[in-house]
Amino acid sequence: MNCKEEAIALMHKYLDDDLTQPEEKKLRLHLQSCSECQAHFHELKRTISLVKSSSAVSAPENFIADVMSNLPQQKKRNHYIRWFRNHPFSTAAAVFFLMMFGGVFSAWTEDQQVTVSKQENLVIQNQVVIVPEDVTVDGDLVVRNGDLRIDGAVNGDVTIINGDILEKKRVQDSPLDGEKYMAYVSGEVNEVNQVFEWMWYHVKETLEGVFALGNR
Amino acid sequence: METLIKQKIKEIKKGDQAAFEDVVSFYQHKVYQICFRMIGNAHEAEDLAQEAFIRAYTNIDRFDERRKFSTWLYRIATNLTIDRIRKKKPDYFLDAEVKGTEGLNMYSQLAADQALPEEEVESLELQTYIHKEILALPPKYRSVIVLRFLDELSLQEIAEVLEIPVGTVKTRIHRGRETLRKRLRHV
Ligand SMILES: [Zn+2]
Numbered sequence: 001m002n003c004k005e006e007a008i009a010l011m012h013k014y015l016d017d018d019l020t021q022p023e024e025k026k027l028r029l030h031l032q033s034c035s036e037c038q039a040h041f042h043e044l045k046r047t048i049s050l051v052k053s054s055s056a057v058s059a060p061e062n063f064i065a066d067v068m069s070n071l072p073q074q075k076k077r078n079h080y081i082r083w084f085r086n087h088p089f090s091t092a093a094a095v096f097f098l099m100m101f102g103g104v105f106s107a108w109t110e111d112q113q114v115t116v117s118k119q120e121n122l123v124i125q126n127q128v129v130i131v132p133e134d135v136t137v138d139g140d141l142v143v144r145n146g147d148l149r150i151d152g153a154v155n156g157d158v159t160i161i162n163g164d165i166l167e168k169k170r171v172q173d174s175p176l177d178g179e180k181y182m183a184y185v186s187g188e189v190n191e192v193n194q195v196f197e198w199m200w201y202h203v204k205e206t207l208e209g210v211f212a213l214g215n216r
Numbered sequence: 217m218e219t220l221i222k223q224k225i226k227e228i229k230k231g232d233q234a235a236f237e238d239v240v241s242f243y244q245h246k247v248y249q250i251c252f253r254m255i256g257n258a259h260e261a262e263d264l265a266q267e268a269f270i271r272a273y274t275n276i277d278r279f280d281e282r283r284k285f286s287t288w289l290y291r292i293a294t295n296l297t298i299d300r301i302r303k304k305k306p307d308y309f310l311d312a313e314v315k316g317t318e319g320l321n322m323y324s325q326l327a328a329d330q331a332l333p334e335e336e337v338e339s340l341e342l343q344t345y346i347h348k349e350i351l352a353l354p355p356k357y358r359s360v361i362v363l364r365f366l367d368e369l370s371l372q373e374i375a376e377v378l379e380i381p382v383g384t385v386k387t388r389i390h391r392g393r394e395t396l397r398k399r400l401r402h403v
Contacts, residue, residue, distance in 0.1 A: 008394075009390075012386075012389070012390040012393065015393070016371065016386060016389065018386070040397075043397045043400075043401045044393060044394075044397050046400070046401075047393060047396045047397045047400050047401075048365060048393070050342075050346055050400055050403065051346060051350065051361065051365045051366070051396065052365050052366070053343075053346075054343050054346050054347060054350075054366065055343065056245065056249060056366070057245075057248065057249050057252050057253075058245050058248070059244040059245050059247075059248035059262070059265060060248075060258075060262055063240070063244050063248070063262070063265070063266070064237060064240045064241055064244060066266060067240050067244075067266050067269045067270065068233075068236070068237055068240065070266065070270055071233060071236065071270060071273050071274075072273075072274060
């Protein structure tokens with residue numbers, strides 16, 4: 001057998017697990033009789049074990065964080081906005097259940113206290129929140145579990161949960177009573193008197209918050 | 217593991233960026249190792265490995281889920297590294313051989329406050345020498361040797377990573393192995 005051409009080629013095939021049985025026998029017989037090839041074969045095997053013995057190197061400790069902070073950002077945000085837009089019903093349902101377990105129902109049934117979002121200069125009398133004549137509320141007003149009487153004015157939206165807007169006597173006399181109290185309120189007036197309406201009010205508010213975040 | 221990675225890739229394709237963290241966590245050392253052993257120094261290896269992961273993320277829609285993810289990822293990493301080696305000025309190679317050991321110095325640093333046994337000093341010197349000899353190989357032999365003996369990929373996988381025929385992989389491994397044999401026989 002030619003050492004340089006054939007025997008060395010067989011050694012490499014052996015090291016690649018590529019040797020057929022007759023080839024293996026051929027190589028073994030040659031190695032038994034040729035010390036030069038024996039040495040060569042030994043060196044090749046040792047070379048591989050030396051290379052393999054190089055200890056594995058590890059990525060630096062901060063590697064994962066560095067990669068994550070260098071990823072392009074849009075992909076993630078767009079995805080959530082897209083999902084909300086494509087699944088308005090699922091979104092509303094999810095928020096509904098969140099609030100159900102979040103204690104909205106119990107708040108509705110247990111909390112019968114009159115609450116008002118702004119207390120300054122407002123009068124609360126017998127479950128009625130009064131905006132006195134000389135008072136202008138700047139911003140939105142939310143009244144819960146009580147009626148609201150506006151003698152002054154509200155510079156914003158009004159929401160009444162489980163209550164009514166009471167009209168002053170002189171307003172009631174007027175044929176334009178509906179429009180009359182609107183005149184005192186610069187924004188929208190929402191009356192929420194049913195638990196489901198109240199729920200929807202929360203859902204809408206929460207969603208608006210979610211979208212405001214998403215679009216920022 | 218491939219199955220779990222495939223699940224993560226589905227999540228990434230749907231837009232879940234956080235799922236990519238698990239992919240990075242699982243492959244970081246392998247990818248870093250390929251870059252480090254091929255380019256020779258820790259700083260450039262970190263840069264290349266990061267770039268490889270970022271490219272994998274931005275091109276994830278182009279990954280065919282019927283294929284093995286690691287093959288695709290290693291291909292990105294080796295292509296980037298080979299490109300970087302080509303762009304280097306030829307005389308940089310001398311430089312790289314000298315600088316190429318900095319990644320291994322961490323072993324001596326780790327042991328700084330305790331006396332390093334003599335055999336470990338010897339083994340560090342030996343490892344540095346082997347590392348330099350791998351780096352001295354022409355890049356086309358270097359890549360197959362690194363993938364075969366340090367990352368223990370099969371010949372078929374190496375062929376897919378480098379996009380060359382299996383026969384070519386074998387030829388390059390034989391030549392690389394012979395070159396290293398000549399350089400390491402007296403060690
Ligand atoms: Zn012989």
